[in-house]
Amino acid sequence: MKNLLFTGALLCTLLMNACKKDDQTTGELYGKWVLTEQYADPGDGSGTYQKVKELKTVTFLPTGETMGDVFEPLTRFKVLDSVRLEITTKNINQPLIYYYKVTAKQLVLNPPCIEGCGLKFKKIK
Numbered sequence: 001m002k003n004l005l006f007t008g009a010l011l012c013t014l015l016m017n018a019c020k021k022d023d024q025t026t027g028e029l030y031g032k033w034v035l036t037e038q039y040a041d042p043g044d045g046s047g048t049y050q051k052v053k054e055l056k057t058v059t060f061l062p063t064g065e066t067m068g069d070v071f072e073p074l075t076r077f078k079v080l081d082s083v084r085l086e087i088t089t090k091n092i093n094q095p096l097i098y099y100y101k102v103t104a105k106q107l108v109l110n111p112p113c114i115e116g117c118g119l120k121f122k123k124i125k
Contacts, residue, residue, distance in 0.1 A: 027104040029079065032059045033121035035070050041116035049120060058121070070119070085109075 035056045041047025058068035064076050073090040080086050085098045099110040107121040 027102045027107075027123065029060050029085075029100070029102050029107065030062050031123060032057055032068075032125035033107050034124050035119060036122050037120040039116060039118035039120075043115045045116070047116045049118070057124070059125075087111075 035052055035058070037049040037051055039047055039049045056068065056070045058066060058070040058074075060066055060077060064078055066074050066077060071087075071089070073092075074087060075090055076088040078086040078088075078095075080097070083099055083101070085100050086095045087098050088095050096112055098112070101108045105123050107123070109119045109121070111117060111119075
């Protein structure tokens with residue numbers, strides 16, 4: 001009887017976990033994103049993410065082009081690997097390396113900064 005109860009509980013647990021949506025799965029960078037939070041650190045490690053007052057968007061196209069108003073001078077991007085993007089801008093001759101993490105619903109970009117900085121986006125398309 002104990003084995004039957006244990007097996008039933010185990011089966012229910014497995015079924016519940018299998019049906020749960022996983023927001024932590026790897027998502028796709030391509031698509032339209034809205035900026036929701038910005039990280040700012042004064043240089044002492046006490047920085048936090050703050051909600052943005054004005055919602056801006058960026059779209060990453062499979063062609064390597066971008067559209068939107070988050071990065072005005074941003075022109076092209078290239079995925080280097082699972083954690084780094086090469087960003088080309090109109091204002092800087094040399095490409096910049098951004099670290100990124102993308103899930104099914106969120107994109108976090110960390111541009112090259114002396115102090116900590118970062119951008120959080122929510123997927124909208």
